[in-house]
Amino acid sequence: MRRHTDTPHPEGSDTYSGSGSITGAAVSTRSLVKTFRGGVDTALTAVGRVDLHIDAGSFVALTGPSGSGKSTLLHLIGAIESADSGDIEVDGELITDLPRKRLPAYRRSVGFVFQRYNLLPALTALDNVLAPVLPIRTSFDAPARAAELLDAVGLAGRHRALPSQLSGGQQQRIAIARALINAPRLLLADELTGNLDTHTGAEILDLIQTMQQQHGMTVLLATHGQAIAENAHRHLSLIDGQIVTDTQL
Numbered sequence: 001m002r003r004h005t006d007t008p009h010p011e012g013s014d015t016y017s018g019s020g021s022i023t024g025a026a027v028s029t030r031s032l033v034k035t036f037r038g039g040v041d042t043a044l045t046a047v048g049r050v051d052l053h054i055d056a057g058s059f060v061a062l063t064g065p066s067g068s069g070k071s072t073l074l075h076l077i078g079a080i081e082s083a084d085s086g087d088i089e090v091d092g093e094l095i096t097d098l099p100r101k102r103l104p105a106y107r108r109s110v111g112f113v114f115q116r117y118n119l120l121p122a123l124t125a126l127d128n129v130l131a132p133v134l135p136i137r138t139s140f141d142a143p144a145r146a147a148e149l150l151d152a153v154g155l156a157g158r159h160r161a162l163p164s165q166l167s168g169g170q171q172q173r174i175a176i177a178r179a180l181i182n183a184p185r186l187l188l189a190d191e192l193t194g195n196l197d198t199h200t201g202a203e204i205l206d207l208i209q210t211m212q213q214q215h216g217m218t219v220l221l222a223t224h225g226q227a228i229a230e231n232a233h234r235h236l237s238l239i240d241g242q243i244v245t246d247t248q249l
């Protein structure tokens, strides 16, 4: 395990080589706990002592009833929220121990797709995809990669469209392209089909699978849909913050 020293890490550098597939990240958690304050004296355990190992390049579906802790687990792994205790390791790097100034670079190495697409309404599809790399220097041609990704997600010819001119499924495609702009080692998808009709949701899932096969990143997908889980390599189910079933598919 690699413990972090606080060595300088230049903002703006990244590892994307500009072509081809990337290596997915292996993810491990050990005794991971996250609680939220319920009332004055009560604590609600959203994630309770979760031990998990996810192989590099695998596609893992996470299901469970509302409130079972799916989003919280994704947020912890993506370092959007911090754990109360326990460890998270991504490719041997201890994320739970990262110095604050390393967090932006780590978060950039992870792609997120949410149920609400969180697109910037005043920006075109192309500029939305470029948004995550605007504050940083990239070692690749970002506009060319953004255009390539929009084509790959089925939005050739709609690069200049505003989100409001596109359907929900098309907006989710932009969000997927945006999540891939930094060639993430890990893609965290939280109910990404939740706002879509069944047919469009199935198309979006196919797209995620295609992108995963092409790019090789590890995918962790939280979903209510069993049908979606059946397309994954592995299905984890959560109840009350605990993994209760773990099935290789």
Ligand SMILES: Nc1ncnc2c1ncn2[C@@H]1O[C@H](COP(=O)(O)OP(=O)(O)OP(=O)(O)O)[C@@H](O)[C@H]1O
Binding pocket: 036, 037, 044, 045, 046, 064, 065, 066, 067, 068, 069, 070, 071, 072, 073
């Ligand atoms: N910021 C927060 N403050 C307080 N409680 C929270 C917070 N975030 C999550 N929780 C609680 O933690 C538990 C787990 O929530 P979480 O959103 O992770 O579940 P989920 O399985 O993703 O649910 P859903 O399927 O409805 O999105 C719930 O009881 C929720 O109310």
